[in-house]
Amino acid sequence: MAAELHQELRAPLRDLCKRFPGEYWRRVDEARGYPEEFVRALTEAGWLAALIPEEYGGSGLNITEASVILEEVNRSGGNSAACHAQMYIMGTLLRHGSEEQKRRYLPKIARGELRLQSFAVTEPTTGSDTLKLKTTAVRHGDQYVVNGQKVWTSRVQHSDLLLLLARTTPLDQVKKRSEGLSVFLVDLRHAVGSGLSVRPIHNMMNHETNEVFFDDLRVPAENLIGEEGRGFRYILDGMNAERILIAAECIGDGYWFIERATSYAKTRVVFDRPIGQNQGIQFPIARAYVNVEAANLMRYRAASLFDAGEPCGGEANMAKLLAADASWEAANVALQTHGGFGFAAEYDIERKFRETRLYQVAPISTNLILGYIGEHVLGLPRSY
Numbered sequence: 001m002a003a004e005l006h007q008e009l010r011a012p013l014r015d016l017c018k019r020f021p022g023e024y025w026r027r028v029d030e031a032r033g034y035p036e037e038f039v040r041a042l043t044e045a046g047w048l049a050a051l052i053p054e055e056y057g058g059s060g061l062n063i064t065e066a067s068v069i070l071e072e073v074n075r076s077g078g079n080s081a082a083c084h085a086q087m088y089i090m091g092t093l094l095r096h097g098s099e100e101q102k103r104r105y106l107p108k109i110a111r112g113e114l115r116l117q118s119f120a121v122t123e124p125t126t127g128s129d130t131l132k133l134k135t136t137a138v139r140h141g142d143q144y145v146v147n148g149q150k151v152w153t154s155r156v157q158h159s160d161l162l163l164l165l166a167r168t169t170p171l172d173q174v175k176k177r178s179e180g181l182s183v184f185l186v187d188l189r190h191a192v193g194s195g196l197s198v199r200p201i202h203n204m205m206n207h208e209t210n211e212v213f214f215d216d217l218r219v220p221a222e223n224l225i226g227e228e229g230r231g232f233r234y235i236l237d238g239m240n241a242e243r244i245l246i247a248a249e250c251i252g253d254g255y256w257f258i259e260r261a262t263s264y265a266k267t268r269v270v271f272d273r274p275i276g277q278n279q280g281i282q283f284p285i286a287r288a289y290v291n292v293e294a295a296n297l298m299r300y301r302a303a304s305l306f307d308a309g310e311p312c313g314g315e316a317n318m319a320k321l322l323a324a325d326a327s328w329e330a331a332n333v334a335l336q337t338h339g340g341f342g343f344a345a346e347y348d349i350e351r352k353f354r355e356t357r358l359y360q361v362a363p364i365s366t367n368l369i370l371g372y373i374g375e376h377v378l379g380l381p382r383s384y
Contacts, residue, residue: 017076049110057110067248074252096226117159243316250323254292257330295322
């Protein structure tokens with residue numbers, strides 16, 4: 001493998017992840033449970049507070065270093081999707097919240113007293129067409145009254161705070177479609193059962209995600225983040241960070257699959273020779289490795305631009321696309337290399353296979369990324 005960057009982060013992370021081997025993740029997966037012990041250990045070690053500035057109790061790391069953290073979790077055989085959202089969700093609060101909001105919430109998030117793990121944007125009837133979302137927040141005195149529905153809202157049952165995007169001005173009353181949306185911080189400890197209800201969605205992998213229903217939920221006006229009507233801009237502001245961090249997770253998965261496939265191909269003997277000697281096995285593993293390495297370079301390119309405050313929409317989206325494709329290719333290679341054993345739960349291949357497949361679809365599908373590149377990078381007519 002090529003020389004790795006940021007060894008000062010990787011070494012302690014690997015030591016922590018060794019405490020949670022494949023057996024641990026299999027138990028959680030089989031029970032369709034939440035990796036509470038792992039998330040607590042990661043929080044207590046300060047890793048989930050990486051992007052919170054030191055003045056609010058965090059580590060003050062940059063997006064490059066944060067991406068290494070999530071990469072290492074997945075490279076260890078774990079699944080950072082259980083807690084990754086806290087890193088990119090808090091950016092909205094950090095960049096657009098008031099000083100009072102930041103001092104009220106960020107230190108507690110950094111200490112692990114509060115979890116900001118959930119993000120409610122997608123709706124069942126509008127999907128990726130976010131500007132047409134129908135959930136409304138109507139101002140009544142010192143409160144907003146929220147009504148509507150969200151779907152694929154993950155980690156609600158294991159979070160204290162929810163970031164909500166809702167329409168505060170009807171679509172037919174705004175000059176631009178991107179106007180009239182606002183962001184709120186919802187305290188789930190008080191909201192659930194008091195205007196907010198949750199219906200879990202049983203899905204392909206062990207991923208805690210839900211439908212969320214708002215029925216006259218009252219949110220204090222002080223929980224509005226930034227200015228009313230500018231919420232879509234605030235959400236977009238965090239999308240590049242999200243793309244880069246998810247790309248890093250995919251790269252971690254990709255390396256894990258390649259390492260497993262390589263190890264098995266060296267030791268599995270059939271017809272009196274290790275199967276890795278056969279080009280039909282060796283070449284697909286080698287190509288998968290090449291593609292993960294290339295995606296990794298784009299991840300670092302996008303992250304370096306983000307950290308420098310430079311425009312990086314194209315690079316962040318390309319990093320996510322390349323990494324998701326590379327991890328999925330590596331997953332198929334690992335499964336094929338293991339043959340029948342790849343389907344056996346004890347090898348962990350089938351679990352990780354299911355987990356990494358998600359990133360062809362979420363948090364943004366590969367087709368939407370191609371549409372973005374076509375329009376905003378190549379200057380082609382808008383396709384959607």
